[in-house]
Amino acid sequence: MSRGLASNSKYSYTHLNGKGPSEAIDVHDITVKKSRLRIFSSYSGAAVFLTATLYLVVLKELCISSIWSILVCFSLAKVVHHKPVKKESVVIMPAFGVQLETHYWSGRVIRRFIPISKILKPVLNECVTPVTCHWSLALILRDEDELTLVFQKLQPPVRMLVPVWKALCAATECKGNQHHLNLCARNSAKK
Amino acid sequence: MDQQRKHRILMVSDFFYPNFGGVESHIYYLSQCLLKLGHKVVVMTHAYGNRSGVRYVTNGLKVYYVPWRPFLMQNTLPTFYGTLPITRTILVRERISIVHGHQAFSTLCHEALMHARTMGYKIIFTDHSLYGFADVGSIHMNKVLQFTLADISQAICVSHTSKENTVLRSGITPERVFVIPNAVDTAMFSPAPNRLSCDEIVIIVVSRLVYRKGADLLVEVIPEVCQLFPNVRFVVGGDGPKRVRLEEMREKYSLQDRVEMLGAVPHSQVRSVLISGHIFLNSSLTEAFCIAILEAASCGLLTVSTRVGGVPEVLPDDMIVLAEPDPGDMVHAIGKAIHMLPNINPHVMHSQMKKLYSWHDVAKRTEIVYDCALQSSDESLLQRLPRYLKCGAWAGKLFGLVMIVNFLLWWLLELWQPAESIEEVPDLVLVQNEHEERMQDFVEAQD
Numbered sequence: 141m142s143r144g145l146a147s148n149s150k151y152s153y154t155h156l157n158g159k160g161p162s163e164a165i166d167v168h169d170i171t172v173k174k175s176r177l178r179i180f181s182s183y184s185g186a187a188v189f190l191t192a193t194l195y196l197v198v199l200k201e202l203c204i205s206s207i208w209s210i211l212v213c214f215s216l217a218k219v220v221h222h223k224p225v226k227k228e229s230v231v232i233m234p235a236f237g238v239q240l241e242t243h244y245w246s247g248r249v250i251r252r253f254i255p256i257s258k259i260l261k262p263v264l265n266e267c268v269t270p271v272t273c274h275w276s277l278a279l280i281l282r283d284e285d286e287l288t289l290v291f292q293k294l295q296p297p298v299r300m301l302v303p304v305w306k307a308l309c310a311a312t313e314c315k316g317n318q319h320h321l322n323l324c325a326r327n328s329a330k331k
Numbered sequence: 332m333d334q335q336r337k338h339r340i341l342m343v344s345d346f347f348y349p350n351f352g353g354v355e356s357h358i359y360y361l362s363q364c365l366l367k368l369g370h371k372v373v374v375m376t377h378a379y380g381n382r383s384g385v386r387y388v389t390n391g392l393k394v395y396y397v398p399w400r401p402f403l404m405q406n407t408l409p410t411f412y413g414t415l416p417i418t419r420t421i422l423v424r425e426r427i428s429i430v431h432g433h434q435a436f437s438t439l440c441h442e443a444l445m446h447a448r449t450m451g452y453k454i455i456f457t458d459h460s461l462y463g464f465a466d467v468g469s470i471h472m473n474k475v476l477q478f479t480l481a482d483i484s485q486a487i488c489v490s491h492t493s494k495e496n497t498v499l500r501s502g503i504t505p506e507r508v509f510v511i512p513n514a515v516d517t518a519m520f521s522p523a524p525n526r527l528s529c530d531e532i533v534i535i536v537v538s539r540l541v542y543r544k545g546a547d548l549l550v551e552v553i554p555e556v557c558q559l560f561p562n563v564r565f566v567v568g569g570d571g572p573k574r575v576r577l578e579e580m581r582e583k584y585s586l587q588d589r590v591e592m593l594g595a596v597p598h599s600q601v602r603s604v605l606i607s608g609h610i611f612l613n614s615s616l617t618e619a620f621c622i623a624i625l626e627a628a629s630c631g632l633l634t635v636s637t638r639v640g641g642v643p644e645v646l647p648d649d650m651i652v653l654a655e656p657d658p659g660d661m662v663h664a665i666g667k668a669i670h671m672l673p674n675i676n677p678h679v680m681h682s683q684m685k686k687l688y689s690w691h692d693v694a695k696r697t698e699i700v701y702d703c704a705l706q707s708s709d710e711s712l713l714q715r716l717p718r719y720l721k722c723g724a725w726a727g728k729l730f731g732l733v734m735i736v737n738f739l740l741w742w743l744l745e746l747w748q749p750a751e752s753i754e755e756v757p758d759l760v761l762v763q764n765e766h767e768e769r770m771q772d773f774v775e776a777q778d
Contacts, residue, residue, distance in 0.1 A: 148752075266384070266385040266756075267384065268383065268384045268385060268395060268396070268397060268398060268417070269398065269417075270397065270398050270399055270413075270417060271416040271417055271420075272416055272417060272420050272748075273385075273395070273417065273420050273421065273424065275754070297752075297754055298754050299754070
């Protein structure tokens with residue numbers, strides 16, 4: 141079993157290459173680190189929002205400033221709200237398929253299986269939003285217009301996505317050319 | 332100092348492909364030539380319809396179509412500080428060293444330059460058009476330009492007339508303004524292989540049919556020329572609000588067989604329209620630099636144009652006949668051009684244009700401007716604020732306040748999302764294999 145490679149303050153990545161009966165199976169996990177600060181701020185944000193709403197509703201003061209303050213509290217609560225996702229994993233079974241799993245803190249697990257023949261290519265995408273730009277790993281599936289995100293709830297950094305992408309490429313390699321990946325150390329000359 | 336240092340440039344403008352125009356093609360050609368010189372170029376613009384996100388165009392030029400909706404004439408909604416997060420993210424992840432903004436009319440350009448300056452990057456601005464001083468729109472825009480150029484490293488204008496105009500509008504010192512004229516893709520605009528016969532003379536007009544481009548002058552000039560010169564025919568390409576007036580003129584003087592209206596001409600077909608004629612007529616009322624006449628001269632056409640703005644600086648005297656923007660004078664100029672026509676050799680004209688104008692030359696000159704900008708010293712906010720305060724009694728204080736708020740917002744953003752957490756994008760090197768499909772070498776920079 142080869143274990144954990146990368147981690148940052150929010151996510152940690154582990155790669156389990158199993159031995160024994162499930163020898164061929166490759167499991168890549170991205171786990172959300174439990175942070176007390178994040179949970180606390182999430183609950184307090186929700187509490188502030190609910191208190192403000194109740195206070196204003198009870199007092200029956202629904203004017204512009206009260207609606208505005210409700211909206212502000214709601215958006216603050218939304219920003220600090222932390223998702224109840226414990227970890228997301230990708231189980232690669234070569235020549236068979238790929239299973240995408242989302243594990244929640246409550247114990248619930250959502251799984252989706254994609255047969256290998258359906259996957260055309262895994263791609264690393266740069267997603268641009270009005271405020272930021274982040275990387276995501278997606279699968280191009282046959283007969284489907286939309287890309288399927290591998291990690292649907294989490295946004296791990298790209299250095300955790302690259303080994304998963306490489307493993308997916310190796311598992312779904314096309315018959316002709318194989319991807320030739322050059323990794324060379326280069327000192328990034330920062331200005 | 333390493334003179335051959337390669338820069339990492341961010342071009343910002345509201346105007347880029349898939350829009351076609353002078354500014355768009357300027358940014359595109361300049362970026363391509365800078366890529367060939369070995370620099371890294373990234374373009375940032377707003378989303379066009381569904382075209383949103385990261386796209387790669389020819390030679391690996393990366394374009395960020397930021398999903399901010401345009402609100403007026405292809406301009407992004409000006410929110411002052413709204414574009415700070417995305418601009419900062421792009422600047423950090425692409426490891427940009429210089430930000431180059433284009434066109435005074437572009438709100439995204441002004442905002443991005445303001446944010447880049449707050450974060451300490453060197454900025455360059457290129458002005459592509461002439462603007463007035465008297466109407467309300469111009470007054471406001473000139474004030475915005477004054478704000479942006481108050482603290483600029485260097486500015487570039489496309490002609491000496493444009494330099495005068497920019498310096499007067501913004502109050503920037505002339506020493507900081509470089510003049511780098513536009514160029515033309517002479518490979519694409521080449522003359523017809525066989526010379527056209529001079530029995531019937533064809534005059535081509537290709538422009539947007541709007542007031543600014545002198546469509547009203549055309550309405551007066553065309554009937555008179557048709558009457559004076561029976562062997563002259565007109566071909567008018569382009570569309571716009573003034574097209575109706577031209578159609579009316581055709582009806583009134585029964586010129587249906589002598590004036591052909593082509594409608595909007597796609598950019599790829601402009602060359603085939605140009606090579607079908609002998610003379611190119613440009614009737615603009617204002618022009619900082621006219622790329623259209625360069626294209627016409629590159630195709631071997633003799634140009635007749637109004638003497639406005641930067642037009643006299645563009646072509647040598649043997650390739651152009653200038654006239655005042657008055658119908659009588661223009662008719663006289665067209666007559667003169669028709670007499671000059673037998674002495675014109677399109678191929679000689681084309682090879683002369685190849686020597687005079689080239690985008691590679693523009694890129695080399697722009698590189699000099701970048702080197703100059705990078706040599707200026709880094710300054711803190713306190714050292715830069717007095718420059719904004721000089722802009723005016725009230726405006727100066729307002730500009731100073733805007734910059735201070737921007738600085739505070741940037742500092743807050745640094746706390747919320749530190750620059751270290753924004754991952755840098757590795758440089759994508761495209762290796763083209765002639766017999767097989769393209770392979771990509773993913774070159775990763777080690778942290």
